[in-house]
Amino acid sequence: MFYRMRRSVQQLSAEETEAVLMRGSAGVLALTGDKAFPYAVPISYVYDGDHIYFHSAVEGHKLDAIRRNPNASFAVIDQDEVIPEKYTTAYRSVIAFGSIRIIENDAEKRAAARRLAVKYAPENTEAQHSEMIDRTWERFCILQMSIAHMTGKEGRVLTERRG
Template identity: 85%
Template sequence: MFHKMRRKVQQLSPEETEAVLMRGTAGVLALTGDKAFPYAVPISYVYDGEHIYFHSALEGHKIDAIQRNPNASFAVIDQDEVIPEKYTTAYRSVIVFGSIRTIEDEEEKRIAVRKLALKYAPDNTEQQHNEMIDRTWERFCMLEMSIAHMTGKEGRVLTEKR
């Protein structure tokens, strides 16, 4: 169902792929948009080793697209250094394919949003996290991406350095 990587020597191991997802702070979520146009949106996320979580407004283009078709891809760029003299870049990236659902259960939603809070504000106290979550609770939803397939790849420049 998913394409095999053409340049296997550049493929990251599953452990390296997960490490990219763990340390990344933003990616691009690609969905089926309106009138058959793709819709790709930059978004913050958290990966917990099993799922990818995103927060969202309760309505809008992203939510409409997910309701119509929950299948998605998500790309994270870990490194992208331009090397002009070689007309290339030293890059490392990951792409994930899966399906997205809106978390409806309030306890599950709170657990997911706490994962985001801990990733993006690790030095805040439990009280600070709870205050922010409670203050915005009614205005956002949490989305969970179940992973069907993921691959990581790096450019030849990085592969040759190994």
């Protein structure tokens, strides 16, 4: 069902792949858009080791696409150093494939919103996180991506640098 990486020497280990997801701050979520056009949207996220969580407005293109087809891919670029003299880049990235659901349960939604708040405002107190979540509660929804397949890859330059 999922392609095997052709250049397996460049494939990141499962631990390295997860580390990229943990330290990333944004990625591109790809969905099936209107009239079979792909719809890819840059988005903030949090990865908890099992799922990837996103926040969204309560209506719009993204939610319409998910309701029609919950299958998605999500890509995070960890490094992208252009090396002009070699006409290449030193890159590291992850792509995850899975299915997205809209979290309806308030306790689940609050827990995922808290994960996002802690990731993006780690210096804030628990009370500040709760206040922000409460203030915006009716204006956002939380999406959960269950991962079916995930791979990480680095460019040849980084593989060679590692030895």
